[in-house]
Amino acid sequence: xxxxxxxxxxxxxxxxxxxxxGLPEIRxxxxxxxxxxxxxxxxxxxxxxxxxxxxxxxDLPDYQRQRNMGAEERKMVQKLNTDxxxxxxxxxxxxxxxxxxxxxxxxxxxxxxxxxxxTQNVLFxxxxxDTLRRHGLxxxxxxxxxxxKSPAMLGFLNNQQNRKQRPNENFAxxxxxxxxxxxxxxxxxxxxxxxxxxxxxxxxxxxxxxFRKNVHDEGAKTILGKTGNYNGDDVINILLEQKQTARxxxxxxxxxxxxxxxxxxxxxELAEKFYRSGYDLxxxxxxxxxxxxxxxxxxxGTRIKSPVELIVGLRRAVPMQFEQxxxxxxxxxxxxxxxxxxxxxxxxxxxxxxxxxxxxxxRLRVPQIILYSQELNVxxxxxxxxxxxxxxxxxxxxxxxxxxxxxxxRVNAQVDWQPYVDGYKDxxxxxxxxxxxxxxxxxxxxxxxxxxxxxxxxSTRENYIKTVTIDVMSTPEYQxx
Amino acid sequence: MLIHRRRxxxxxxxxxxxxxxxxxxxxxxxxQFVPPGNKVLVVIQLSGGNDGLNTIIPYRNDIYYKLRPQxxxxxxxxxxxxxxLGIHPALKSFKNLYDDGALGVLNNxxxxxxxxxxxxxxxxxxxxxxxxxxxxxxxxGRYLDAQCQGCDKPTQxxxxxxxxxxxxxxxxxxxxxxxxxxxxxxxxxxxxxxxxLAKQRHDDEHHNVDYLYKTMxxxxxxxxxxxxxxxxxxxxxxxPNSELGKNMKTIxxxxxxxxxxxxxxxxHGSFDTHVGQxxxxxxxxxxxxxxxxxxxxxxxxxxxxxxxxVMTFSEFGRRVAQNASGGTDHGxxxxxFLIGGxxxxxxxxxxxxxxxxxxxxxxxxxxxxxxxxxxxxxxxLGADDKAILQQSYEHLSFI
Numbered sequence: 001x002x003x004x005x006x007x008x009x010x011x012x013x014x015x016x017x018x019x020x021x022g023l024p025e026i027r028x029x030x031x032x033x034x035x036x037x038x039x040x041x042x043x044x045x046x047x048x049x050x051x052x053x054x055x056x057x058x059d060l061p062d063y064q065r066q067r068n069m070g071a072e073e074r075k076m077v078q079k080l081n082t083d084x085x086x087x088x089x090x091x092x093x094x095x096x097x098x099x100x101x102x103x104x105x106x107x108x109x110x111x112x113x114x115x116x117x118x119t120q121n122v123l124f125x126x127x128x129x130d131t132l133r134r135h136g137l138x139x140x141x142x143x144x145x146x147x148x149k150s151p152a153m154l155g156f157l158n159n160q161q162n163r164k165q166r167p168n169e170n171f172a173x174x175x176x177x178x179x180x181x182x183x184x185x186x187x188x189x190x191x192x193x194x195x196x197x198x199x200x201x202x203x204x205x206x207x208x209x210x211f212r213k214n215v216h217d218e219g220a221k222t223i224l225g226k227t228g229n230y231n232g233d234d235v236i237n238i239l240l241e242q243k244q245t246a247r248x249x250x251x252x253x254x255x256x257x258x259x260x261x262x263x264x265x266x267x268x269e270l271a272e273k274f275y276r277s278g279y280d281l282x283x284x285x286x287x288x289x290x291x292x293x294x295x296x297x298x299x300x301g302t303r304i305k306s307p308v309e310l311i312v313g314l315r316r317a318v319p320m321q322f323e324q325x326x327x328x329x330x331x332x333x334x335x336x337x338x339x340x341x342x343x344x345x346x347x348x349x350x351x352x353x354x355x356x357x358x359x360x361x362x363r364l365r366v367p368q369i370i371l372y373s374q375e376l377n378v379x380x381x382x383x384x385x386x387x388x389x390x391x392x393x394x395x396x397x398x399x400x401x402x403x404x405x406x407x408x409x410r411v412n413a414q415v416d417w418q419p420y421v422d423g424y425k426d427x428x429x430x431x432x433x434x435x436x437x438x439x440x441x442x443x444x445x446x447x448x449x450x451x452x453x454x455x456x457x458x459s460t461r462e463n464y465i466k467t468v469t470i471d472v473m474s475t476p477e478y479q480x481x
Numbered sequence: 482m483l484i485h486r487r488r489x490x491x492x493x494x495x496x497x498x499x500x501x502x503x504x505x506x507x508x509x510x511x512x513q514f515v516p517p518g519n520k521v522l523v524v525i526q527l528s529g530g531n532d533g534l535n536t537i538i539p540y541r542n543d544i545y546y547k548l549r550p551q552x553x554x555x556x557x558x559x560x561x562x563x564x565x566l567g568i569h570p571a572l573k574s575f576k577n578l579y580d581d582g583a584l585g586v587l588n589n590x591x592x593x594x595x596x597x598x599x600x601x602x603x604x605x606x607x608x609x610x611x612x613x614x615x616x617x618x619x620x621x622g623r624y625l626d627a628q629c630q631g632c633d634k635p636t637q638x639x640x641x642x643x644x645x646x647x648x649x650x651x652x653x654x655x656x657x658x659x660x661x662x663x664x665x666x667x668x669x670x671x672x673x674x675x676x677x678l679a680k681q682r683h684d685d686e687h688h689n690v691d692y693l694y695k696t697m698x699x700x701x702x703x704x705x706x707x708x709x710x711x712x713x714x715x716x717x718x719x720x721p722n723s724e725l726g727k728n729m730k731t732i733x734x735x736x737x738x739x740x741x742x743x744x745x746x747x748x749h750g751s752f753d754t755h756v757g758q759x760x761x762x763x764x765x766x767x768x769x770x771x772x773x774x775x776x777x778x779x780x781x782x783x784x785x786x787x788x789x790x791v792m793t794f795s796e797f798g799r800r801v802a803q804n805a806s807g808g809t810d811h812g813x814x815x816x817x818f819l820i821g822g823x824x825x826x827x828x829x830x831x832x833x834x835x836x837x838x839x840x841x842x843x844x845x846x847x848x849x850x851x852x853x854x855x856x857x858x859x860x861x862l863g864a865d866d867k868a869i870l871q872q873s874y875e876h877l878s879f880i
Contacts, residue, residue: 118600304689334644343647344604349617352692356645356655357635357700360693361669444690448680455673475677476693 002297015481018102020313044101084122107136113347124152140279151203163215169195182248193221246275301443307335323412367473444477528750533798533815540567544836552803571766574774585819591846597811602796607648622651638744641728666708710738718775756806786822793818814846
């Protein structure tokens with residue numbers, strides 16, 4: 001099996017288990033054993049990440065009164081939600097950029113696509129994000145259970161309307177199809193019966209899970225061959241008992257973290273271990289990252305970065321502040337991945353789906369727009385309001401207004417080049433271009449050295465490093481990880 | 482001057498002189514720039530769920546007025562199409578098209594198990610999947626997959642926008658999004674990108690990075706091609722200054738050239754009228770009507786109207802009853818407009834909505850929108866609709 005050179009291995013690990021690492025970090029990893037790097041740095045501490053909070057439950061206006069709210073009050077609540085979700089986006093992106101435990105954020109980002117959900121309620125978004133970050137590298141059963149009980153998901157998948165007298169199957173269906181088993185591993189009858197078991201699962205206006213006993217169907221249900229007077233927790237347990245759940249989740253993780261085409265035999269082996277470990281995600285990820293095959297020539301550098309990975313990676317490489325951090329939403333929107341706005345319940349499809357003529361040309365221009373402060377003259381498509389019950393749709397309009405306002409503005413980033421430039425202090429002048437290209441690109445057939453020279457500003461060593469960096473970042477190779 | 486320039490472009494960049502010249506001369510003889518038979522589809526997406534009932538108005542139906550006491554369009558205001566149905570007063574040019582026999586109205590279009598979420602329903606319309614499926618490709622993208630394997634330029638389908646819609650994304654081939662040919666050309670004509678491309682040997686299309694280089698190369702060459710074509714025709718019609726007006730002008734100018742584009746896609750909205758529907762819909766319809774009027778005039782003057790078909794759609798209609806805020810909430814079945822000189826059937830193509838047969842307060846669909854797509858793909862664009870839609874749908878007879 002052709003394994004790539006050590007530096008490339010570590011860069012690959014840095015990208016797949018996070019958002020890329022700079023040269024000094026990679027060099028320090030190279031001095032250690034792979035197993036040690038994976039255990040200590042990548043898997044990191046077991047402690048929970050500090051929560052990202054834009055609001056407290058106590059900040060909320062009295063939601064009980066929402067129905068009788070006057071126009072002014074209603075507006076205020078809408079603004080609270082709009083600003084909140086925007087802030088949540090900015091803060092989470094910042095966590096990805098600055099985290100010393102990037103895998104935790106990477107896992108949360110993965111789950112954000114797996115448990116795709118849209119809600120206009122900032123508190124519900126905040127709660128769900130917290131769950132994804134706390135359990136994303138923990139136990140899948142726990143994660144599944146908490147997500148399934150989150151008001152965001154219960155609301156999004158209409159379980160609030162799931163009552164004994166009139167079951168709503170949406171939630172039960174997606175839990176099986178998208179969250180655990182995958183299509184083809186359950187029957188319509190299983191969906192119907194599971195929906196009955198989930199009756200009564202709901203939430204209150206403060207975002208607390210509530211089991212409403214009076215609308216729950218107490219009768220016997222038969223789900224995946226088992227019969228009992230099941231409730232929602234029982235369904236989750238039955239789904240976790242199915243090996244297919246481990247198989248489905250492992251397959252998805254493999255396609256996201258390793259290779260989009262998957263690998264039947266390896267997935268099967270990983271899934272077996274994952275199942276036997278009682279769904280320990282940490283152990284699963286460790287298994288992947290320490291395997292020799294993970295560093296196979298056929299896997300390294302084959303993945304197209306998602307828009308969030310691209311932007312976060314760039315900002316992780318070169319520290320910077322945007323004058324208006326909301327600009328991040330515009331980048332996300334134009335490139336096709338706005339956090340908290342997945343395209344549908346199936347999440348972002350990824351891979352070549354990120355790329356079309358306009359998104360690619362924009363990707364190539366992103367480093368120049370940010371680092372040369374060029375105008376951001378692309379108008380993103382509007383976000384369509386969803387589930388509009390006449391209540392909160394204006395909020396999305398406000399996000400759209402925000403996107404429009406950014407049009408033709410400069411991002412005005414304050415770039416702190418020093419730490420980045422310092423990272424190359426031991427590199428000889430004539431080796432700089434190659435060193436920069438090598439550390440920014442997980443692998444490449446080599447950007448033409450002459451080309452980089454030609455477009456660089458060689459007046460000072462610092463300018464040379466900056467301009468070569470921007471040009472390397474403006475290549476198709478930089479889109480890969 | 483124009484003639485000279487066009488000839489130069491055709492000969493110089495696209496094909497050999499011997500091949501182009503006879504066709505070219507023939508077209509000149511007839512006073513036409515583009516030979517007839519070159520079919521074009523223009524899709525106008527009415528984003529946000531346009532209220533179909535206030536678009537094509539059952540202006541003699543008591544149930545309509547009973548359920549929409551304030552919101553209903555008054556009998557005298559509706560522009561009558563027939564004894565039962567009228568069109569929204571702001572859609573004046575549509576009424577003219579109707580009188581000219583260049584408008585088709587398809588009522589009660591929808592799909593089984595409708596989804597009331599904007600983005601999910603729009604997904605379904607754009608991908609043409611069943612409501613239980615999630616497809617990552619669009620119906621026009623898959624049309625490109627079927628037609629354009631080995632095409633040298635991905636200009637067969639253009640979206641007039643800064644970003645590309647799902648509808649235009651195929652597995653292998655994707656449409657191209659642009660708002661302004663000049664700007665696209667400027668952005669792609671970066672010297673560094675060109676040199677980067679020139680130095681790169683992309684030999685393995687299965688590898689993603691080579692796919693990126695291929696996309697980049699196609700984009701740069703397409704931008705040049707579009708810009709070159711775009712220069713050859715400048716409309717003299719008076720388009721309104723609205724966004725849609727500008728976009729329709731761009732589309733018209735491209736249609737009148739020899740460009741190989743067969744599908745144009747553009748959005749207009751937002752029609753999400755939960756609150757204060759009347760003003761919002763009035764404004765958006767005026768813009769739509771005012772943008773289409775010079776567009777049609779342009780096509781007619783250049784003898785292209787018979788070869789161009791405009792289709793409008795929206796992700797859903799609204800509920801039949803008005804809500805408490807002078808608006809309407811998300812509904813289901815809706816109407817579609819078909820505009821062109823080449824319609825075989827004109828006017829109101831099927832019965833209007835049956836307000837006595839509502840389902841939970843909603844209209845029930847009678848025509849699956851995928852039937853409309855199948856018809857357009859097969860009969861207008863000459864494509865294999867079954868392969869593209871992955872299922873066989875009934876063909877309609879309007880073309």
